[in-house]
Amino acid sequence: MIEYEIKPQNKFSIGLKELWQYRELFYFFTWRDVKVKYKQAALGILWAVLQPLVMMVMFTLIFSRALKVSSDGIPYPVFALSGLLIWNIFSNGLLNSANSMVTNANIIKKIYFPRLIIPMSAILTALVDFFFALIIYLFVIIYYHQNVSILKLLVYLPLGILITIVTTFGLGTFLAALNVKFRDFQYLIPFLIQFLLFANPVLYSSKAFTNPLINGIMKANPIASAIQLCRSVFTGQQVDWQSVMLGSIVAILLLIMGVFTFRKTEAYFADLA
Amino acid sequence: MKPILEVQHITKQFKIGAKQERYLSLRDAIAKPFRRQDKNDTTFYALNDVSFDVYPGESVGIIGRNGAGKSTLLKILSKITPPTHGKIICRGRVASLLEVGTGFHPELSGRENIYMNGSILGMRKFEIDKHFDAIVEFSGVEKFLDTPLKRFSSGMQLRLAFSVAAFLEPEILIIDEVLAVGDAAFQKKCLGKMDEVSKSGRTVLFVSHDMNAIEQLCKRVVILEKGQKISEGATQTLISNYLSSNKDQWLGEIALTEEIQLSHFDFHSIVESTGSHLQFQIRLDFIKAQSPEISDFCILIYSLKGVRVAVIDLRPFINKFVFDNKHLEINGFLEDINLVEEDYAIGLYFTINNISKEMLDLGHVRVKPPLAETELNPYQAQYRGFIDFSNNIKIS
Numbered sequence: 160m161i162e163y164e165i166k167p168q169n170k171f172s173i174g175l176k177e178l179w180q181y182r183e184l185f186y187f188f189t190w191r192d193v194k195v196k197y198k199q200a201a202l203g204i205l206w207a208v209l210q211p212l213v214m215m216v217m218f219t220l221i222f223s224r225a226l227k228v229s230s231d232g233i234p235y236p237v238f239a240l241s242g243l244l245i246w247n248i249f250s251n252g253l254l255n256s257a258n259s260m261v262t263n264a265n266i267i268k269k270i271y272f273p274r275l276i277i278p279m280s281a282i283l284t285a286l287v288d289f290f291f292a293l294i295i296y297l298f299v300i301i302y303y304h305q306n307v308s309i310l311k312l313l314v315y316l317p318l319g320i321l322i323t324i325v326t327t328f329g330l331g332t333f334l335a336a337l338n339v340k341f342r343d344f345q346y347l348i349p350f351l352i353q354f355l356l357f358a359n360p361v362l363y364s365s366k367a368f369t370n371p372l373i374n375g376i377m378k379a380n381p382i383a384s385a386i387q388l389c390r391s392v393f394t395g396q397q398v399d400w401q402s403v404m405l406g407s408i409v410a411i412l413l414l415i416m417g418v419f420t421f422r423k424t425e426a427y428f429a430d431l432a
Numbered sequence: 433m434k435p436i437l438e439v440q441h442i443t444k445q446f447k448i449g450a451k452q453e454r455y456l457s458l459r460d461a462i463a464k465p466f467r468r469q470d471k472n473d474t475t476f477y478a479l480n481d482v483s484f485d486v487y488p489g490e491s492v493g494i495i496g497r498n499g500a501g502k503s504t505l506l507k508i509l510s511k512i513t514p515p516t517h518g519k520i521i522c523r524g525r526v527a528s529l530l531e532v533g534t535g536f537h538p539e540l541s542g543r544e545n546i547y548m549n550g551s552i553l554g555m556r557k558f559e560i561d562k563h564f565d566a567i568v569e570f571s572g573v574e575k576f577l578d579t580p581l582k583r584f585s586s587g588m589q590l591r592l593a594f595s596v597a598a599f600l601e602p603e604i605l606i607i608d609e610v611l612a613v614g615d616a617a618f619q620k621k622c623l624g625k626m627d628e629v630s631k632s633g634r635t636v637l638f639v640s641h642d643m644n645a646i647e648q649l650c651k652r653v654v655i656l657e658k659g660q661k662i663s664e665g666a667t668q669t670l671i672s673n674y675l676s677s678n679k680d681q682w683l684g685e686i687a688l689t690e691e692i693q694l695s696h697f698d699f700h701s702i703v704e705s706t707g708s709h710l711q712f713q714i715r716l717d718f719i720k721a722q723s724p725e726i727s728d729f730c731i732l733i734y735s736l737k738g739v740r741v742a743v744i745d746l747r748p749f750i751n752k753f754v755f756d757n758k759h760l761e762i763n764g765f766l767e768d769i770n771l772v773e774e775d776y777a778i779g780l781y782f783t784i785n786n787i788s789k790e791m792l793d794l795g796h797v798r799v800k801p802p803l804a805e806t807e808l809n810p811y812q813a814q815y816r817g818f819i820d821f822s823n824n825i826k827i828s
Contacts, residue, residue, distance in 0.1 A: 165511055166519035187551045191537060191544075198539045198580075269534040270552055271511035426514045429507065430446075 168426045173418060177273045184272055188280030192255070193287050207291035211247060215240045215299075222362050231364050233394045234303045240296050241390040242361035248282075248289050248323050249382055250352045255281035256331030257348050260339045260428060267428050274425045275418070278335045282327050289320070300393055311392045319388035322403075322410050326381040329413030332421040339428050359383055381406035381413070434523060435485035436604060436635050437509075441518035444479040444504050478504040480659040481518070486637065488524075488603075491630040493650035493667060494639045495674060497793070500656040502639050506606055509637070524603025524635070527554050533593030538582035542573055542592060545581050549596045563599040570621070571595035591618055598625045604635045623648065643671055643775045672798070688780075689787045692724075693717040695759075699778055699795050710797065711765040714780075718758045726750050728783035729762075733776050734792065741776060741818045770823065772816045773801040 197203045215236050222228040223235035230238035256278035260267065263277050300307060338344040359382050360367070368374050377383050378399070384406030391398045479501045486492050496502050507513045509520060510528035535552035536545050546567055550560040560567075568574055571592045576584060584592070607626065626649055630636045638650055646653060647667055654664045655674055663670060688694050696715035712731070718724060731744040744766065754761045776799065779792040801813070810816070 161525060162521065162523045164519050164521050165508060165515065167514050167516060181554075183551055183557055187548055191540065191548055194544070195537055195539045266535050266552060268512065270528070270554075272552065272554070429512045 171419070171422060173422065174273055174275070178275060181272050181276060184276045185280050185283065188276060189283040189287065192280065192284040196284070204291065207288045208295045210288075211240065211243050211292040212295055214243055218243075218362050228363050229367065231366065231394075231396065233396075234305075236299055237303050237305055237393060238364075238390070239362055240299055241393050242359075242386045244289060244292055244296060245319060245323050245382065245386045245389050246356065246359065246361045247292065248285050248320065249327050249385075250356065251288065252282035252285035252324070252327040253331050253334070254348060254352060255284060256327065257334035257338055258345065259331075260335045261342070261345070274428060275332065275421065278331045278421070279328065282324060282331060285327075286320075286324070296393070305393055306395060307393055308395070315388045315392045315398070318403075319385040319392075322381050322385040322388070322407055325407075325410040325414050326385070329410065329415070329417035332417035333413070336417075336421045336424045339431050340424065355382070360386060378402040379405040379409050381410035433487060435521075436488045436490075436523045437486040437637075438521040439482060439484050439486075439505075439509075439518075440520065442479055442482045442505070442508060442515045442520060443477065443517040444501075444508060444513070445516045446476045446478055477659045479508070479515070482656070482659070482661045483518075484654050484661060484664055486604075486635060488635055489630075489633045490652060491636040491638060491650045493646040493653040494637065494656060495643075495646065495653055495671070496656035501659040502656055503608070504659075505656070506608055506637070506639060510606055522604065525554070526604045526606060527597075527600045527602035528606035528608070533589060536581060536589065536593060539580055541580055542577045542584070545592065546596055549593065550599075553597060553600055554602070555600060559601070567595045567599050570598060570625075572618075594618075594622060598622070598629075602634070604637065605629060606637045606639075608639045647671060688716070688782075688789055688791065689784070691719045692784060694780075694791075694794070697778075697780075697794050699797050708769060709765045709767055710769050712763075714762040716760040718760065721758050723755050724760065724784050725786070726753065726782065726784050727786075728781060728788065729753075730781040732779035732781055732790070732792070733771075733797075734779060735774065735776060735818060739818075741771070743781070768823070769799065770820045771799045772818055772820050773799045773813050774818070775799075 193204075197206060200206055202209065218239045219235050222239070223230065228235075259277045259281040260274070267274065267277075334344055334348060338348075356362075359380065360377070365377060365383060365387070368377060378401065384399075384403040387396075387398055388403065390396055482501070482505065484492075494502050494505065504513070506528060508515050509522075510526060533549065535549050537548065540548060546564065547557070547560055550567075551557065555563075568577065571588075571594070573584070573588050573592055576588065581589060581592075623645060626636065626638075630649060636649065638646060640646055650667050652665065653667050653670050655662050655670060663673075693716065694714070695717045696713060698713040699710065727747075729746040729750060731746065732740060733742040733744070735741055746762070749764070776797045777793050778795045778797055779790065780794060781790045782788070801810070810822075
């Protein structure tokens with residue numbers, strides 16, 4: 160028989176055991192979000208493929224054709240799409256998870272389950288889109304005759320995705336917790352994401368920076384290292400492992416900060432939301 | 433036998449301030465250290481030192497007026513919000529039907545919503561698979577299983593929602609006012625299901641205004657008043673005490689509008705039986721001394737399930753209302769109440785100084801069954817509707 164106590168929260172724990180008990184909810188929330196997202200669109204799930212494709216074409220026209228941005232000698236569509244794959248997990252995941260507690264407020268106020276499932280599922284939804292985008296990317300790779308190392312595909316890409324998810328989850332839970340308390344973040348987050356798109360080497364080469372200070376910051380930027388790993392798979396570029404290490408550490412620190420803030424405040428979400 | 437639920441000294445306090453809204457904004461948070469402490473901040477106890485035990489297999493009802501703390505207690509029990517002090521020991525899985533249909537999404541089909549809702553309520557997928565056919569059958573929406581929920585009528589949505597919840601299999605089930613769902617036939621089905629659940633050895637905590645349902649389902653009740661437990665005991669005696677003492681418990685003054693306060697609302701809350709008189713006394717306090725302009729004044733009678741039974745239109749008697757030194761007094765009685773024995777809720781509707789307002793649930797009246805005078809046994813109350821015409825029949 161289960162026995163447990165309900166009392167004012169004072170000890171901190173992540174509650175992994177409970178997350179495991181409710182593991183099916185991850186699936187159901189993700190499934191619902193994916194389903195609802197494309198339900199009323201005539202093209203349906205095709206949008207998951209079209210979105211990155213349209214972005215790629217758009218950025219190729221602007222950055223490569225018009226602005227002649229350097230892409231390290233790699234065909235620009237290949238270059239940009241490798242960055243966009245990671246970027247879309249991050250930006251969609253962050254936006255979804257930061258708003259997730261507010262959009263699901265009606266559920267939070269009525270039923271108990273480990274709250275971390277909500278921002279986590281929001282990121283998984285973005286990951287589903289990623290896999291669709293990956294399919295279209297493989298066609299682009301074939302079209303441009305890029306050599307893809309299978310070993311790298313199986314090691315670098317998952318590592319890059321992992322770093323991205325950890326970072327997104329850390330920032331996402333942090334912002335989700337703040338967003339419940341201060342709705343101001345709802346308006347701030349789109350700006351933050353827009354800023355980060357230009358601050359990350361998604362559309363341009365990381366070699367574009369010459370300022371040593373910015374280079375230092377970039378080295379510790381987890382999203383930049385994830386993009387580096389992903390790009391290396393499809394373009395054969397070298398990976399700066401020192402930067403990946405630093406990026407991973409920052410990602411983990413962000414995760415700790417996010418989950419800690421979230422768990423500390425989640426008990427009162429129902430009162431505030 | 434150990435109790436399955438031990439509620440120990442549960443207290444929940446909220447800070448309410450004149451200025452502090454429930455939504456904080458970043459600006460306020462930043463400015464806070466620089467501002468003087470808001471003196472209007474007061475602590476409000478939604479629950480104050482409430483303790484009781486529930487034993488396995490028991491069905492316990494929780495009664496109280498609006499704002500007595502029932503909902504807060506249920507929210508704490510279902511872990512939605514933590515208590516400020518005290519603790520609850522649970523020896524079993526708790527599932528709550530705080531509101532059925534949680535997690536329903538209008539874009540998803542009936543089938544998909546059953547899965548979504550079921551899993552949010554804590555069912556595992558294999559459990560939903562197992563009960564799926566029974567859930568669908570119980571809800572009676574077979575034909576619409578693959579239709580998006582937004583095409584469902586609201587009644588169908590509620591039925592589907594309740595059906596999912598009815599197949600939860602927790603050790604402790606918390607039910608809050610769900611019986612106000614659907615048509616009479618479905619309500620009956622639900623009551624039957626609840627009964628079945630409690631007879632199957634599960635523990636049920638039942639919160640409702642519906643005294644009849646509580647009487648049917650619960651052997652024991654806990655009565656809350658202003659955040660405190662005022663009594664606990666056998667249902668039959670407690671409910672009738674509660675209803676008859678309601679008039680003594682009229683303590684608060686209710687602000688009806690900015691200018692008018694209801695300071696006294698007294699219905700003799702027990703009508704001896706169908707056909708007897710019902711006395712009432714209403715007093716309103718006004719801020720201004722000038723005589724108010726009353727254009728509507730009605731007493732509303734509701735069934736406890738929220739159906740309006742009657743409107744007692746007092747407009748013809750407005751000139752008889754006594755206005756004296758900011759007080760308006762209305763005294764009177766209704767002759768020959770021909771209501772079927774039942775509990776009724778009393779409300780008010782009025783238009784005073786061009787402000788209209790409808791207030792429900794200001795008091796309760798219980799009509800007792802008539803004393804048996806005839807040889808024929810009267811039909812049971814549930815079959816007789818609300819109005820009894822037996823004294824008005826003339827066959828020519």
